[in-house]
Amino acid sequence: MLEYPLIRPYPPRLSMMTAALQAIEDHGVYSNGGPVVRGFEHDITRRLFEGSGNSLAVANATLGLMLALKRVQLRSKKVGGLVLMPAFTFAATAHAAQWAGLTPLICDVDRDDWVSSARAEEELLRRFDSRVVAMLPYATFGADIDLDRYNTLGKMHGVDVVVDAAASLGTTNARGTNFGAGAPFAVVYSMHATKTFATAEGGLIHSADIALIDELRQMANFGFGAERSASLPGLNAKLPEVLGLLAQAKLDEIEEVCTHRALLGDAYRQGLADICGGQRPTSARQALQFWPMLIPTDLSAKREQIVSELAARGVGAGQYFSPHLGQQSHFQETALIGPTPVADEIAARMVSLPITDAMTVADVERICERVRSTIRTLRNTLVPKKAAPARRPIVSALLIGGGPAGTALLTAASKQGRLVDLARKGFTIVEQGAGLGDGALGGYAIRSDSTADTFLSAVRDNIHPEIAALMDHPAGRLMAKSADALGAPLVDAGWLLSVTGARLKAIVEEHGGRVLMQHRAQSARRMANGMWRTMISDASGATHEMVSQHIVLATGGFQCWATLASTPVAGARLDQLAGDRLVASDAFLKLGGINEVRARTAKVRAPRIAIVGGSTSALASAILLLKADPALALGANAITILHRRPLRPFYPSVEAAHSDGFSDFCDDDICPVSGFVYRLTGFRLEARELVLRMLGIGGRAPDPRVRLYQIDGEHDGEAQAVIEAADIVIGATGYKPNAFPLFNVDGTPIPLACQQPGGGPLVDRYCRVINAQLQPVPAAYGIGLAAGFRPWGPLGGEPSFRGQANGLWLWQNDVGMLIVDDLLKDARRAVA
CATH class of the missing domain: 3.90.1150.10 (Aspartate Aminotransferase, domain 1)
Structure with missing residues (x-):
C-alpha cells in the first residue's frame, strides 16, 4: 500500500450524521429537490457566490454539462452544431457535448496556465463561424479563467458559453468569492469523491441568470413543468437528499x-x-x-x-x-x-x-x-548518443503540400490500389499545417462547386477498409445529408477531407512513407545527378535537407492583390475605378468575410455592389450576398456582375439542354468523351442555378436584385459608371499558383511560366512543371488550384474550352493518376 496515494477521498462521514439521516427518514422525502438539497443550494449560493444568482445541485457534473449544452442546442438555429473546447481536459467534457447532440471542436491550450489558448479559440471561431453554437472552456485543475472575455467573445460571435469548472469549488478570486460568481452563463462544478469539494458523487450548476437555472432545474426533472407534464427535453439529474447531506457538510469545511x-x-x-x-x-x-x-x-x-x-x-x-x-x-x-x-x-x-x-x-x-x-x-542513466554523420535521406518523391490537391493525389492512388506502392518507395509529404486534407478549404462560408457525392466518392468502396469506413463517420454522414443539395458547405467538406487525410497519412506511414507535419518546404535545387535537394524547416525554425528523385508541388493558389488591382476594366485599372471600395473575393468568401460588407453598408439605405469577374468565385460572391443571414438590404439591381465572356450553364447531355430550352452551343461545346455540354466551361450547382435564372432559361424568372452586364469593348463607359457608383466592389478575377522557388544545379533560379508577366500555367498537359520557355522541368510535377491544367484526349472536355480545370474529381482521379503513374514508373526504372 502506498504511503502517499495520489487520491485519498475524504468526504464527510455519514456515520457521524445519524440524526440528519433520521430526519430524512422521518420527513419521507429522499429526492426530487427535498429540503436538504434545496437548503444546500441556498447556502452555497449565499456563502460562495455572494448570494447572487442561483444554484442547482445535480447527480454529477457530467449530467450538469449535458443539461447546459442541451439547452444550448435547443436555442441554436445553426446546423451541425460545434462546441469549442480545449484538448487538455477530461473525456466527460467532450462526451457531454456529444450526448447533447453536438460535435466537439477541439483547440489547443496556453503554454503557461494550460487553459484554452485565446489565439486558437479565436482562429477556430472565425473558421467555423457558421457552425459553432457554444464555447466550453475548462478551468484547468481549478484555475481562474477570464469569464468576462468569454462573455464578450460569445456576444461577438453569437454563441453561448458553458464553463466546465469541475475542480473549481473552493477556488477564489481576489474578492474572496468562488470562481464563477456573477457569470451570466452556466458554470458546472463537480462534487465527486476525488475532488477537493468531496462528497460521494454530485455536481452543481451556478449562474447569475436565475431564469437559466430555473430552466435547467425543469430539464433535470424529466422536463416537467408545473403540471408534471414534459414541456422541455429532460432526464433525471436530481441529487438525492442523502448526498445533499454530504454536500452541506463539505460546504461547512471547504474553506479550511x-x-x-x-x-x-x-x-x-x-x-x-x-x-x-x-x-x-x-x-x-x-x-x-x-x-x-x-x-x-x-x-x-x-x-x-x-x-x-x-x-x-x-x-x-x-x-x-x-x-x-x-x-x-x-x-x-x-x-x-x-x-x-x-x-x-x-x-x-x-x-x-x-x-x-x-x-x-x-x-x-x-x-x-x-x-x-x-x-x-x-x-x-541517460547515455549521450554519439552524433551520427550527417546524411541527407533520399526518397522517391517529395509531395510539397498536403491540402485538398495534395491529399487528392493520395486519394487517387488509394482508389487504384497504388498508395501502398507509393509509400514503399519512400514517398514523403511535407505539410506546414497540423493535419492533411482540408488546407484552407474549411474556412470558406460558401458551398462547393463539386457535389457531395464527389467528396464521398473518395471514400466509398475504397479498397482500404479504414477509408471506406468513413462513410459511417460523422463527417461522412454529414456530407451525405448534402447529397441532394446544390453542393456541400465547405466547412463540412473540410471536415471530411481532414479525417480522410488522417487515414491516408496512417497508411503512408504504415508502409514506409513519411509525413512531416508542421514543416515548411522552402526551396528545391536540382542536383548534378538529376535529383532534387529540398530545404525544409520545422516548427522551431530548424532546417534540414531532403533529397528526392521527384518533387510534386501541391502548394495551392492565391488571389494576388497586385494583379487584382491592376486588372483592366473597360480601359481603366480596377483599383483606379474602385479605390478603397475594392474587396478581394477570396477574403469576402471566407467565414466572417461578409461582415466587412455589412460594416461598410450599415448606413447605406440601398447599397450597390459590383462584382467584377465571370468566374465561379464571382457567382459564389453574388449567392453569398443574396443568402446573407440576417439579410442585406438589397433592392432591385443592387448586385451587378460585370463579366467579359458569356456565362454558360453545364448540362449532362444535349437532350437535357434542349429539353430545358437551351440551345446556345455548338458541336465544339460538347465533350466527346462524356457527351456533356459545357463540361468544363459551364457553371454547376448553385452558380448554375443563378445563371439559368438570370438568363431566363426554361421559363425561370431572374432575381430582381441581380443583373448581368457583359463588358463590351475597351472603353465601356457604362461599366465604369457601375463600378464608380458601387458602395462595394468585389474583385473576382481568378487565382495565381503559389510558385515554389526552384533552382538550377548552379544555384540560379529556374524561371517558371506561371511567374512571367501576364501569368501562365504552372504545368503542362502531363502535369509537369514548365519553365518560362514552356519546357518541362525534369522530375517536377504540379497539381491543384491555379496550376493551369487543361484536360485533353481521354480525359475529355469540350474542344472550345480555353481555361484551366480546377476540380476535386479530376484531382482524385485522372489528373492524380497521371502523376502517380509517372512516379511509380520512374521508381521501377530506378530500381532496375
Whole structure:
C-alpha cells in the first residue's frame, strides 16, 4: 500500500450524521429537490457566490454539462452544431457535448496556465463561424479563467458559453468569492469523491441568470413543468437528499480544506520549482485536487519509469490528462480537432502528485525529495548518443503540400490500389499545417462547386477498409445529408477531407512513407545527378535537407492583390475605378468575410455592389450576398456582375439542354468523351442555378436584385459608371499558383511560366512543371488550384474550352493518376 496515494477521498462521514439521516427518514422525502438539497443550494449560493444568482445541485457534473449544452442546442438555429473546447481536459467534457447532440471542436491550450489558448479559440471561431453554437472552456485543475472575455467573445460571435469548472469549488478570486460568481452563463462544478469539494458523487450548476437555472432545474426533472407534464427535453439529474447531506457538510469545511491544500501547493512549488514545470497561478486560491507538474523535457520518454519509480518509493502519481482529447481514438473519429502542439507537449510531460486532506507540509517535502532523487537517478542513466554523420535521406518523391490537391493525389492512388506502392518507395509529404486534407478549404462560408457525392466518392468502396469506413463517420454522414443539395458547405467538406487525410497519412506511414507535419518546404535545387535537394524547416525554425528523385508541388493558389488591382476594366485599372471600395473575393468568401460588407453598408439605405469577374468565385460572391443571414438590404439591381465572356450553364447531355430550352452551343461545346455540354466551361450547382435564372432559361424568372452586364469593348463607359457608383466592389478575377522557388544545379533560379508577366500555367498537359520557355522541368510535377491544367484526349472536355480545370474529381482521379503513374514508373526504372 502506498504511503502517499495520489487520491485519498475524504468526504464527510455519514456515520457521524445519524440524526440528519433520521430526519430524512422521518420527513419521507429522499429526492426530487427535498429540503436538504434545496437548503444546500441556498447556502452555497449565499456563502460562495455572494448570494447572487442561483444554484442547482445535480447527480454529477457530467449530467450538469449535458443539461447546459442541451439547452444550448435547443436555442441554436445553426446546423451541425460545434462546441469549442480545449484538448487538455477530461473525456466527460467532450462526451457531454456529444450526448447533447453536438460535435466537439477541439483547440489547443496556453503554454503557461494550460487553459484554452485565446489565439486558437479565436482562429477556430472565425473558421467555423457558421457552425459553432457554444464555447466550453475548462478551468484547468481549478484555475481562474477570464469569464468576462468569454462573455464578450460569445456576444461577438453569437454563441453561448458553458464553463466546465469541475475542480473549481473552493477556488477564489481576489474578492474572496468562488470562481464563477456573477457569470451570466452556466458554470458546472463537480462534487465527486476525488475532488477537493468531496462528497460521494454530485455536481452543481451556478449562474447569475436565475431564469437559466430555473430552466435547467425543469430539464433535470424529466422536463416537467408545473403540471408534471414534459414541456422541455429532460432526464433525471436530481441529487438525492442523502448526498445533499454530504454536500452541506463539505460546504461547512471547504474553506479550511482549500486553505490547507493551498499551503501544500506552495510547498510543492518551492520544492520543485528548479526541476519541474508547473501551472502558472491565476487565482487568489486554487482548489487543488493534486499537484500537477511537467517533468523535464529530456525525461518525457521516461515518464512511465518516473511514475513506476515513485510508486516503488511509496508515492502515487498520475497523468492527468494524458492522452488529451485530441489523442483519444473515440474523439479522433467523432470530433473536429485543430492543431494542438502545446497540448501534445503538456500531455507528454504531465505527472500529478498527491495532495490530500491528511497530508502535511513535511509530507510534501519528503515527496519532493523522492521526486528529485528519482529524476537524478534516471538522468544518470541517460547515455549521450554519439552524433551520427550527417546524411541527407533520399526518397522517391517529395509531395510539397498536403491540402485538398495534395491529399487528392493520395486519394487517387488509394482508389487504384497504388498508395501502398507509393509509400514503399519512400514517398514523403511535407505539410506546414497540423493535419492533411482540408488546407484552407474549411474556412470558406460558401458551398462547393463539386457535389457531395464527389467528396464521398473518395471514400466509398475504397479498397482500404479504414477509408471506406468513413462513410459511417460523422463527417461522412454529414456530407451525405448534402447529397441532394446544390453542393456541400465547405466547412463540412473540410471536415471530411481532414479525417480522410488522417487515414491516408496512417497508411503512408504504415508502409514506409513519411509525413512531416508542421514543416515548411522552402526551396528545391536540382542536383548534378538529376535529383532534387529540398530545404525544409520545422516548427522551431530548424532546417534540414531532403533529397528526392521527384518533387510534386501541391502548394495551392492565391488571389494576388497586385494583379487584382491592376486588372483592366473597360480601359481603366480596377483599383483606379474602385479605390478603397475594392474587396478581394477570396477574403469576402471566407467565414466572417461578409461582415466587412455589412460594416461598410450599415448606413447605406440601398447599397450597390459590383462584382467584377465571370468566374465561379464571382457567382459564389453574388449567392453569398443574396443568402446573407440576417439579410442585406438589397433592392432591385443592387448586385451587378460585370463579366467579359458569356456565362454558360453545364448540362449532362444535349437532350437535357434542349429539353430545358437551351440551345446556345455548338458541336465544339460538347465533350466527346462524356457527351456533356459545357463540361468544363459551364457553371454547376448553385452558380448554375443563378445563371439559368438570370438568363431566363426554361421559363425561370431572374432575381430582381441581380443583373448581368457583359463588358463590351475597351472603353465601356457604362461599366465604369457601375463600378464608380458601387458602395462595394468585389474583385473576382481568378487565382495565381503559389510558385515554389526552384533552382538550377548552379544555384540560379529556374524561371517558371506561371511567374512571367501576364501569368501562365504552372504545368503542362502531363502535369509537369514548365519553365518560362514552356519546357518541362525534369522530375517536377504540379497539381491543384491555379496550376493551369487543361484536360485533353481521354480525359475529355469540350474542344472550345480555353481555361484551366480546377476540380476535386479530376484531382482524385485522372489528373492524380497521371502523376502517380509517372512516379511509380520512374521508381521501377530506378530500381532496375
